[in-house]
Amino acid sequence: MKNIFFVAFxxxxxxxxxxxGPYGSNLGGLTLPCATxxxxxxxxxxxxxxxxxxxxxxxxxxxxxQLRSDKDGGVMHYISRAYSDDDIRRMATYFAEKx
Amino acid sequence: MNHRRYFIxxxxxxxxxxxxxxxxxxxxxxxxxxLNTRKNIGSVVIVGxxxxxxxxxxxxxxxxxxxxxxxxxxxxxxxxxxxxSNLVLTGNKSAEYLSHEFSSLVQRGISVLHDEVTYIDxxxxxxxTLTGKLIQADHxxxxxxxxxxxxxxxxxxxxxxxxxxxxxxxxxxxxxxxRRLLTLSDGGVFLISIPPAPYRCPPGPYERAxxxxxxxxxxxxxxxxxxxxxxxxxxxKKELFVSTxxxxxxxxxxxxxxxxxxxxxxxxxxxxxxxxxxxxGDVLNVIPPxxxxxxxxxxxxxxxxxxxxxxNWRSMESVKYPGVxxxxxxxxxxxxxxxxxxxxxxxxxxxxxxIIAKLDxxxxxxxxxxxNTCYSFVDEIRAIFxxxxxxxxxxxGTVKPIKGAGGLPSExxxxxxxxxxxxxxxxxxxxxx
Numbered sequence: 012m013k014n015i016f017f018v019a020f021x022x023x024x025x026x027x028x029x030x031x032g033p034y035g036s037n038l039g040g041l042t043l044p045c046a047t048x049x050x051x052x053x054x055x056x057x058x059x060x061x062x063x064x065x066x067x068x069x070x071x072x073x074x075x076x077q078l079r080s081d082k083d084g085g086v087m088h089y090i091s092r093a094y095s096d097d098d099i100r101r102m103a104t105y106f107a108e109k110x
Numbered sequence: 111m112n113h114r115r116y117f118i119x120x121x122x123x124x125x126x127x128x129x130x131x132x133x134x135x136x137x138x139x140x141x142x143x144x145l146n147t148r149k150n151i152g153s154v155v156i157v158g159x160x161x162x163x164x165x166x167x168x169x170x171x172x173x174x175x176x177x178x179x180x181x182x183x184x185x186x187x188x189x190x191x192x193x194x195s196n197l198v199l200t201g202n203k204s205a206e207y208l209s210h211e212f213s214s215l216v217q218r219g220i221s222v223l224h225d226e227v228t229y230i231d232x233x234x235x236x237x238x239t240l241t242g243k244l245i246q247a248d249h250x251x252x253x254x255x256x257x258x259x260x261x262x263x264x265x266x267x268x269x270x271x272x273x274x275x276x277x278x279x280x281x282x283x284x285x286x287x288x289r290r291l292l293t294l295s296d297g298g299v300f301l302i303s304i305p306p307a308p309y310r311c312p313p314g315p316y317e318r319a320x321x322x323x324x325x326x327x328x329x330x331x332x333x334x335x336x337x338x339x340x341x342x343x344x345x346x347k348k349e350l351f352v353s354t355x356x357x358x359x360x361x362x363x364x365x366x367x368x369x370x371x372x373x374x375x376x377x378x379x380x381x382x383x384x385x386x387x388x389x390x391g392d393v394l395n396v397i398p399p400x401x402x403x404x405x406x407x408x409x410x411x412x413x414x415x416x417x418x419x420x421x422n423w424r425s426m427e428s429v430k431y432p433g434v435x436x437x438x439x440x441x442x443x444x445x446x447x448x449x450x451x452x453x454x455x456x457x458x459x460x461x462x463x464x465i466i467a468k469l470d471x472x473x474x475x476x477x478x479x480x481x482n483t484c485y486s487f488v489d490e491i492r493a494i495f496x497x498x499x500x501x502x503x504x505x506x507g508t509v510k511p512i513k514g515a516g517g518l519p520s521e522x523x524x525x526x527x528x529x530x531x532x533x534x535x536x537x538x539x540x541x542x543x
Contacts, residue, residue, distance in 0.1 A: 035478070036467070039173075040460070040477060044459060044479065044480045046459075047452060048537070054539070057532030081520070085525075086483055089515060089518075090515065092512075093514075093516070094479070
């Protein structure tokens, strides 16, 4: 069922979508919390700005945080473990499309 | 008395023209200034301009693309950050580092009133201010932060409050406490008392104790910090604070649990516990019990233990008054959710999404994940952190920490200190830029 929603999201996704789906319109319930440290499109950050990053780069980087050991883990290691692969793919697609 | 009656649509135009000339100190490089080019969908009044209020105002403006008339009311003309303030207390940063203007929000078309809200009608969604303004809006957002319950401590009257400082709400008390620290003689004792949980910024008092001990070790090596904790144990990052204190400050810090300050004698420099035990110090830094600010009580938003405001976590609306939102430290915390700047910022994003959805006639969020990160310095360059991610589920209506996520570092580091400074710069920008 989740996949059906995800495909529907991808088909209808554009800069002004408003239809609520998983995590609300524009994935706000998933992506906006990131902006506290990572910023909005075009903003310069001390942390990496996520908008415009290629999907596969985002996905691999996010997964690498999950796979670190606790000893080497920074904040993102502990945060990243809260997200499923579906979540990460959704974010990767979203951030790649917005810049 | 000349009562002036402002309604939001008028106040917005008036005040944005007044404040547009102000210069920005925190500017993001992408702004939505396209006001008046799209259909206005409604109005929001925000009570309080702390981390929750400012970030809500900013995100309402950005996400609605200027389609909402936003008024934010804050007593002071500057934003004072509590995070990082312990570095000012010990002289590692200047006071200017903590204070920020609201001018970038004004440039976005947000009306920022420097006034005090004296009355909230949660049914009519109307507020009244000290200067006589009466403002009605489609949605009210109450983010007033905390008040300190001085009355819970015998002898903590107005006179005592001039000499016994809390430095727990940002602004002038931080510098006043710094002056006490500077004039303390070598060998003097700095008493810091921690109120019963929940209180604002759980690791904050332990960070303060660490930084004061670091200052003593360098400049007044015979001096000592005595931490008097009303709680049975250290409330946050326990192992990291204890190991730091043991290794780095063995002669300059001492921790005492289950010492709830119930009385003070400022003239003799004495704090009195719930059991009548007395401890003497040269600088008294007493943090009284916290509760949501008085205006939340007046507005009938307080639901829990006469202190905190319970919210519907799907939207951040008050459980008592739909359409009235409560954000930040004034909320009754969800499971293992601290009263922190990062959390207040995250609350505002959920509320902004819900308000815009409602004004657009759409359904609000059915699920979300929000994050907390709190850094604490153990000296001027090394820091530690605690992080957690929380998930909202519609079927239970609750927000819970996600199992397997969240955690702490193994030890303090300079790299984490660098990240802590970066975090502060970024959250200030995300709130005020």
